[in-house]
Amino acid sequence: MAKNLDQFLLSLEPSEEDAFRENAMPLVFKKNHNIFANGDNPDYIYYIEKGRVTIYRLTKDGNTVTVAIRHPGELFGLAEAFMEKPRKCFAQAIETTSVLAVRTEDFKNILRIIPELSIKINMVLANRLRRAEGIIYDLINYNVSGRLARFLLGLQEQCGRICGTGVVLDIKLTHNDIAAIIGSTRQSVTQTLNEFKDEGCISIEDKKIVLLNKRKLQQKVY
């Protein structure tokens, strides 16, 4: 089992992977393009080969609430495929993204044929549920500064790339994007990021955040 439970294909046996790929259709979405929308029928589930995708909902006044970001090796559009209801969220490519799309019906059939795969999906969903509960906890418990610090530290697992000075988070996010994830505003994110910068916790290189002092960043969480 891969250490990251969300790394779906990595966790499969060759025969399982074949069954998955046989039913898959490769697609490419350009940056900012929508992959599915609120109200759509969940006809497909998707696997990310390359790129990243935000899963978000909209508020009445048009603001975005990001409920998850999906990274290479992860599935998305998954949970809703198990329900007979239209989607409640949008999926949009953050960067140019290559996916494998599998028809929901085909996917369910694979699960029936390969029970072991179904158990792996259980693990993926269970892991995501626990993470979602962690976000709920964070929202209730930490202030903007704490949530931002935790978000950055958490990103390491999926985007972290060690370089000389620290850990580069290999994803380009605007302050607005981050605000939509941690439940804050663009202005507050700008300000708090600059505080972190001034104190030497982070730096920005090529529009990407670099974690310079993780311990100090961890102390921002209270």
Added chain:
Amino acid sequence: MAKNLDQFLLSLEPSEEDAFRENAMPLVFKKNHNIFANGDNPDYIYYIEKGRVTIYRLTKDGNTVTVAIRHPGELFGLAEAFMEKPRKCFAQAIETTSVLAVRTEDFKNILRIIPELSIKINMVLANRLRRAEGIIYDLINYNVSGRLARFLLGLQEQCGRICGTGVVLDIKLTHNDIAAIIGSTRQSVTQTLNEFKDEGCISIEDKKIVLLNKRKLQQKVY
């Protein structure tokens, strides 16, 4: 399929239910007793026959954050059973609660033997994930009044009992309990509930909340 995806046993075929019950050990927990704790190994998963259970985490300063409430017919301790890590939350009986406990290993074996069951667990987890994402959305989007109104309206599904004047929510929660669920404080909950009462949205009977005017309550959500 039962309309409530979380009603686990109801959704099973007789043969599946037998397989489940054969491996189950009945237990009774009195009000306020802990069923499992943070740090425990997830050796068992539980099915609620009667009673209700809170799933919560603790903050550094001892406050409670409730991540879910489980009702009769639902499983709990489930998600963590699929991971090889200690539990991150507590489970406590809100009222006297009868459960069926199944060893995690046995449960996984049942899933292997009965693939259809595994798919049903997928549906339960998927549904919970979507609900958790809904809570994240609520926390970011609605104020205390809105969150409280949505919480009460949402409880109908699991606790609602129609009576002459309206819908009784068949669960006794203190204002503190509610605050831990909607991410607020005891004082704010007291005050907001009284506002709802004054405006005729709700009333209290036998320590239980009665929804008198659902439409008016819905208008509190903004």
Added chain:
DNA sequence: TCCAAAATGTCTTTTAGGAGACAAAAAAGC
């Protein structure tokens, strides 16, 4: 290369609601 659009930086004002303090009421235990 230039221009329009998007993103960032930095003010200032405003307010929801957290948090403390204490009295009153209700419930639980003996």
Added chain:
DNA sequence: GCTTTTTTGTCTCCTAAAAGACATTTTGGA
């Protein structure tokens, strides 16, 4: 029934951070 503990009601004060306004910088597209 009586006492202790829990829960509720209602103040007050105070701060984090939302939200608006606008200048500046950066970016991406033609």
